[in-house]
Amino acid sequence: MNAPVHTQLALRHSYFEASARSRVAQLLDAGSFREFLPPEVSQPSPHLAVLGIPGAFDDGVIVGSGQLGGKPVLLIAQEGQFMGGAVGEIHGAKIVGLLRRAIVERPAAVVFMVDSGGVRLHEANAGLIAISEIMRAVLDTRAAGVPVIALVGGSCGAFGGMGIVSRLCSAIVMSEEGRLALSGPEVIETVAGVEEFDSKDRALVWRVTGGKHRYLTGDCAELVEDDAASFRQSTIDLLAGLTEPAPGSSALRTEQKRLTQRRERFAGMRDGLEVWAAMGMARPAEVSLMDRDSLVAVKKGLPA
Amino acid sequence: MENLEFRFTAHPARPAAGAALCGVVGSGNMEILIRPGDEADACTVSIKTSARGFGKIWEAVIADFASRHPVGGTRIAINDMGATPAVVTLRLAQALGDYTGGAQ
Numbered sequence: 333m334n335a336p337v338h339t340q341l342a343l344r345h346s347y348f349e350a351s352a353r354s355r356v357a358q359l360l361d362a363g364s365f366r367e368f369l370p371p372e373v374s375q376p377s378p379h380l381a382v383l384g385i386p387g388a389f390d391d392g393v394i395v396g397s398g399q400l401g402g403k404p405v406l407l408i409a410q411e412g413q414f415m416g417g418a419v420g421e422i423h424g425a426k427i428v429g430l431l432r433r434a435i436v437e438r439p440a441a442v443v444f445m446v447d448s449g450g451v452r453l454h455e456a457n458a459g460l461i462a463i464s465e466i467m468r469a470v471l472d473t474r475a476a477g478v479p480v481i482a483l484v485g486g487s488c489g490a491f492g493g494m495g496i497v498s499r500l501c502s503a504i505v506m507s508e509e510g511r512l513a514l515s516g517p518e519v520i521e522t523v524a525g526v527e528e529f530d531s532k533d534r535a536l537v538w539r540v541t542g543g544k545h546r547y548l549t550g551d552c553a554e555l556v557e558d559d560a561a562s563f564r565q566s567t568i569d570l571l572a573g574l575t576e577p578a579p580g581s582s583a584l585r586t587e588q589k590r591l592t593q594r595r596e597r598f599a600g601m602r603d604g605l606e607v608w609a610a611m612g613m614a615r616p617a618e619v620s621l622m623d624r625d626s627l628v629a630v631k632k633g634l635p636a
Numbered sequence: 637m638e639n640l641e642f643r644f645t646a647h648p649a650r651p652a653a654g655a656a657l658c659g660v661v662g663s664g665n666m667e668i669l670i671r672p673g674d675e676a677d678a679c680t681v682s683i684k685t686s687a688r689g690f691g692k693i694w695e696a697v698i699a700d701f702a703s704r705h706p707v708g709g710t711r712i713a714i715n716d717m718g719a720t721p722a723v724v725t726l727r728l729a730q731a732l733g734d735y736t737g738g739a740q
Contacts, residue, residue: 351660371669372655376715384637386684386715388661389669413662 345560347485348509352394352411355445358560359483359567360398360407367396368433369426377420379455388414391422395430401568403440406430410447412488417448419493420455424462431469435476441571442473442480444501449516450492463493470500475579479503481570483563484510484552489541491516502576503553505566506543508624512551513541535620539604544619544627548608548634549594557624611635640683640691644699647706648676652737658730659719666716668727670735673711685716697721701728710735 345358356365369390376387392414397406408427410417419427427444434442451459470480479502484490489511490498498504498512506512515523517531530536539545547555554570556562577583598607608616612635619627651672659667666685673680681698701707705728712731719727 353657370655371657371667372671381637386637386661386686386717388667388715389657389713392661411660413660413665415661 346558347560347563348558352409356409359564360400364399365396377422383454393423393426395426405441405443406434406439407443409445412447412486415452417488418452419459419462420452421458421462428465428469431473434473434478444480445483446490446494446498447486447488448494449488450494466497474576477576479574479576484512505554506546506552507556507558508543509558510543511541512546545604555624638685638688640694642681644679644702645677646679646702646708648708649706649710649736651735653735656731656734659727661715661717664718666714666719668731669713670731671711673709677708679707679710681712683714687718697724
């Protein structure tokens with residue numbers, strides 16, 4: 333931590349800027365990744381071809397196995413630069429297949445590197461069905477005792493169906509740059525008007541959907557800097573202390589009650605600033621400029 | 637979308653990997669997959685591009701590349717989302733570098 337600033341900068345590899353393949357290489361133990369259905373045997377989307385849109389060989393998602401901190405994991409990485417990481421039929425089938433494999437193979441965890449706006453609308457029902465199958469597969473995998481860890485720090489964040497999928501996972505590791513929500517800012521503005529939500533107001537978008545807000549409200553388990561090594565270390569640490577509780581309705585009722593109370597507590601608030609003030613933060617306006625460690629310290633000091 | 641197919645003669649490549657992939661099908665970008673081909677002194681290229689009407693430019697850019705690098709015995713597939721000729725040349729060199737283990 334005491335290295336000169338220029339050295340620190342040189343050592344950082346932005347997770348946000350990286351492609352999915354380079355994220356995979358930087359997350360796992362060196363040389364341990366083995367891809368299932370690599371590009372040379374995978375198939376581009378037939379639906380996009382019909383529409384006259386070039387597909388990607390891997391249909392925008394990489395699945396495989398590897399080691400993370402010496403533990404065997406299965407891994408999913410969405411490529412946000414291809415069609416906004418959106419889930420089409422083949423893309424979804426690869427994810428579901430990997431999750432089902434996890435139930436058989438019992439790795440230490442499934443790491444799900446989410447970078448997606450949700451359903452690939454070009455593929456209509458096939459994409460919607462794929463999302464619902466992923467949701468079911470995530471829950472089945474967790475019910476089999478295999479934790480599923482979502483990593484959210486890509487340019488497309490986790491929106492739409494993939495926002496739901498992320499919250500169905502055992503835990504989320506997120507950077508400030510990552511965003512997590514249901515409807516994306518542009519969608520809200522289109523449907524409800526700019527008075528409801530101004531998607532051009534980037535600072536507002538991050539105060540409502542960004543990693544810092546999600547960390548303060550407890551929607552993600554860990555907040556990390558936008559650095560592949562930080563995502564890696566945080567995921568290793570998280571796995572060390574994580575056990576997947578046996579599925580049951582009492583835990584779900586407790587969680588539902590907590591969320592209902594939260595909705596009532598922050599009802600009518602339109603900006604993260606208001607929420608953070610209501611949580612007891614003395615100077616909410618300073619949150620946006622804080623580094624990761626300072627924000628984690630501030631959260632520890634907040635009233636329960 | 638436009639489908640383009642080309643074939644060039646070139647000195648044989650010396651592969652170090654079974655296949656190599658470079659780039660992403662994102663705006664202004666493309667992905668390229670190099671695999672072993674059938675003829676040792678020929679390179680076949682098949683392109684799917686979102687930009688129609690640029691066949692002659694593709695042919696010139698790849699012919700130039702094939703004349704300067706040993707790419708014989710390869711089958712190159714490209715999915716393009718509007719990459720400029722400079723990006724195309726860069727990606728070709730990257731992919732060939734990975735395919736031959738940096739031996740070029």
